[in-house]
Amino acid sequence: MSSVSWWKEPLRIIQPNMQVRDTDRIDPERLARQLKDMHANTVVFNVGGIYAWYRSEVPYHHINEYLPENRDLLGEMITAFHKEGLRFVARYDFSKADDYVYQKRPEWFVRDINGEPEIIGAKRPGNWSLLMSTCINTGYRNEELAVPVLKESLSRFDIDGVFFNNPGTITCQCGSCRDKYLAMFGKEMPEQRSEYDRSWWSLCMRHNIELLNDTIKSVREDVPVLGYYNLFNERLADRKAGTDLLCTEPQNVLSQGHQHIPEFWKPALSIKLGRSRAEEAAPLGIVHSCPGMDWRHTGLPPADYAFWLAQIPAYGGQIWHSLTGVPDTIRDKRILKIVTEHNRKEATIASEMHGAKSLAGVALLWRSGKSTEGWADGLVNRQVSFDIIPEESSDLEVLKRYRVVIVPEHYPVGAEELSRWSAYVEQGGKLIVEGRLSGGDNNQVAELLGIQPRVTISERLAASYLRFKGTGNPLQIGMEDTELIPHRGHVVYCKPAAGSRVLATLVPPFSPLESVGAPPERASMSVERTDIPLAVYHEMGKGQVLYLPFSLSELIDEFKLGEHYQLLDNIVDMTAGKERLLKVTSITGLQATLYQNGDALLLHLVNGTGRRPLANAVPLHNIEIRIPLTLLPNPSSVEGMLENGQLSFTTSGDELIVTVPKVDVWEMMKVQ
Structure with missing residues (x-):
């Protein structure tokens, strides 16, 4: 067939x-x-x-x-x-074979540092033969x-x-693996897995x-x-x-x-x-x-x-x-x-x-770790249409497809990356950089981030806060009634370069963590304001760079507070502008993705609201969707293909506006 x-x-x-x-x-x-x-x-x-x-x-x-x-x-x-x-x-x-095969051809099997084979299911009840792990290099x-x-x-x-x-x-220490490791890397295979060359597996x-x-x-x-x-x-x-x-x-x-x-x-x-x-x-x-x-x-x-x-x-x-x-x-x-x-x-x-084809104005540079995962969590939870760029695919032409590129904390940086990112920004891109980068020339990094070259990494801070600076601050939208949001973790102590704008500053810890509530009468802040930046914004060529000298991703990943999600949302709005491409009623647990196929836009909504594991679907009602008309200038129909059927829509200014009456689990809307 x-x-x-x-x-x-x-x-x-x-x-x-x-x-x-x-x-x-x-x-x-x-x-x-x-x-x-x-x-x-x-x-x-x-x-x-x-x-x-x-x-x-x-x-x-x-x-x-x-x-x-x-x-x-x-x-x-x-x-x-x-x-x-x-x-x-x-x-x-x-990946495995019976123990009788091991007895006949023992050279085919995984060995630990002591030469012992790896046995699977030795304690499995019933009349079963043993299974042994086979080596990929035999x-x-x-x-x-x-x-x-x-x-x-x-x-x-x-x-x-x-x-x-x-x-x-x-991981195997058999003779075949040892010989191959030596031939590939010119050195003996280490005894500890943590010391292997990362590319081995x-x-x-x-x-x-x-x-x-x-x-x-x-x-x-x-x-x-x-x-x-x-x-x-x-x-x-x-x-x-x-x-x-x-x-x-x-x-x-x-x-x-x-x-x-x-x-x-x-x-x-x-x-x-x-x-x-x-x-x-x-x-x-x-x-x-x-x-x-x-x-x-x-x-x-x-x-x-x-x-x-x-x-x-x-x-x-x-x-x-x-x-x-x-x-x-x-x-x-x-x-x-x-x-x-x-x-x-x-x-x-x-x-x-x-x-x-995916429609996304935002891209996240991907390297597995908590810093990347926190960004992904926030972007998904705030219905931001984004793509992932693997480390080996992040060349300039790929970056230029996106209005905004996010560089998470600890992302590896060398001369090539700095040159590529600078060119991306010079040509009109918006770069968001977080926390500590791994490597790179200090002067080049500082020039890109809009800060002075000399920096110091703080101890891990607790009982600290982020304070929004100035009136009409785009990072404070939706949080106008609070001047502080929670902060914890390391800070890159830095000073802004000439021409850079500081949008947020650090309020240092008012107490060591063990005594924050003992007694509450001593909870007053000894230092309510500093000039230590937590958000630095500057223009570079035709583009802009927003530098966060702390780990927003870590805060999202660890605490999942609404203020941190809102801050991420504001950062995307500030940098992406109309290139955000999609605005959806913000509901924690609602996911949204946008695609184009020929002359149609396809919008998926997935409902994951509620405490997981979900015992029941919690229906969502009256979800408002806004899509720029630049993506589809003359919309003629909107259809919910899975749950809602034909939907009414309006246009206002340069946006298409649709209200989805109900989403139980999953809806895909087709805008023709």
């Missing part, structure tokens, strides 16, 4: 993670009909690796002992899927087993695509996936490889190599407890990062139906599940559902309803979103 470009069309994937002991419960034709009825158009299913789901002839390839005799179950499934118009993506997992995951398995299965079955589960590099994975991809293409040139990337791995270029279609796995892991609940923006940012490198098709977002692998036989709370899923298409991605079993074996039937309804909605908007 394979064709060269099938994977470039809109995809809705379901992956039934079948338990081997339930193998005899698979009815291929029934399963194909069920998945088709759930609006899937692609299926991911096990083929090889830990278990072979066919009668493999490759030595040491463990055949699923529960396969029915005298039947080609895998072949029957692929035929049934194709009959229903479903593509078949073969899932392989070469024969099992390369020429001796993985390569012949791929050649065998691709030659034997009509496979449409390939996906490698758990393809990453496990990504480069090993890249070399492995490129080999496997070359093998696949040598057998079937038309078969794409679906490859992982990770939101918190900066080397996205290595993840992209050897891969035709990017996928990421923003799990909604609730089983770690409420104190460790995943950030609400995890699917949103994961897809944004993937779109920054996607070339021929939108990235796939893999969402597991369970609240954690330890609870994989039950489902996520339906409201939280629907909210999590909605972020994938709303941020320009494609959905990939990971389920525990097939519909007949799934124990929590709520899952099936949520998946079916979500896929129905995705199918409704698929043609509209296919090839749509």
Whole structure:
């Protein structure tokens, strides 16, 4: 059934993670009909690796002992899927193997510093063999087993695509890894993981996936490889190599407890990062139906599940559902309803979103860490349409696509970055820079930021405040009734350069943290005003730079106070101006994204209001949307394609104004 470009069309994937002991419960034709009825158009299913789901002839390839005799179950499934118009993506997992393989070929396996192998599930109850982690730099995951398995299965079955589960590099001290490390970096492999070259893990994975991809293409040139990337791995270029279609796995892991609940923006940012490198098709977002692998036989709370899923298409991605079993074996039937309804909605908007381009006047330079995450949290929560720029993609031409570029604290800076940012500002860009930068010539940094070269980093401050300076201050909008907002953390003590304007200053701590309330009669401020800047604004060429000598992102990430979100909102308004492109009624938990496809604007609203995990959807009412008419000069209709139907609209001045009556979970409006 394979064709060269099938994977470039809109995809809705379901992956039934079948338990081997339930193998005899698979009815291929029934399963194909069920998945088709759930609006899937692609299926991911096990083929090889830990278990072979066919009668493999490759030595040491463990055949699923529960396969029915005298039947080609895998072949029957692929035929049934194709009959229903479903593509078949073969899932392989070469990250582990049975202990009997270890006994035969011990050189294939991960070793710790003491030479011991890594054993998985040693305490698992039941009559199971042990699993051992395989090393990415040895024969099992390369020429001796993985390569012949791929050649065998691709030659034997009509496979449409390939996906490698758990393809990453496990820290290993085996001889193969030590030899490779020495050859790559010219020095012995360290004993401590923290001392490794940061590129080691990504480069090993890249070399492995490129080999496997070359093998696949040598057998079937038309078969794409679906490859992982990770939101918190900066080397996205290595993840992209050897891969035709990017996928990421923003799990909604609730089983770690409420104190460790995943950030609400995890699917949103994961897809944004993937779109920054996607070339021929939108990235796939893999969402597991369970609240954690330890609870994989039950489902996520339906409201939280629907909210999590909605972020994938709303941020320009494609959905990939990971389920525990097939519909007949799934124990929590709520899952099936949520998946079916979500896929129905995705199918409704698929043609509209296919090839749509993000509309964003703001870009965030991405490097994983709390400083970047705080900005992302604030931008999403204040409905700012923004894109992510990975570190390796931040050249001048990319920066010039955006009216505003945000440089988070600790972002690495060298001569090239400073030159690029200065050119961006000189040519009319607006740069927001936060806190301490990592590196760079002091004089060049100071010139860019509009401060004097000599700076001092404070101790970590508590019981301190930010004071707005002057009347009509654009950073104080919406906070006119308060002269102070909370501050905590380090400050870059600096002085403004000539021509710079100070918009906010520091009020230093009135007490050490341990005595702030003992007694309250001593709570008066010893110093109510300083000239220590917390916001410095200056013009440079045709553009401007706003420097925040503290970490707003850290405050947002740690405290999530309304004042900090409002300050971020004001910063964006002040710098972006009309290039903000989108104004939405500000509601914490509401997400908004804007796209253009041909002569239509597409606006997604995702409702995540309420305390997570969401027990129920809390409907939002009368959400006002304002979009500049410069994006679409003569709007003729506005339609809510998922929840509201045709909507009335008005124009005022240079804006299109729409009020959305209600959003339960997810709405996409089409402005024609």
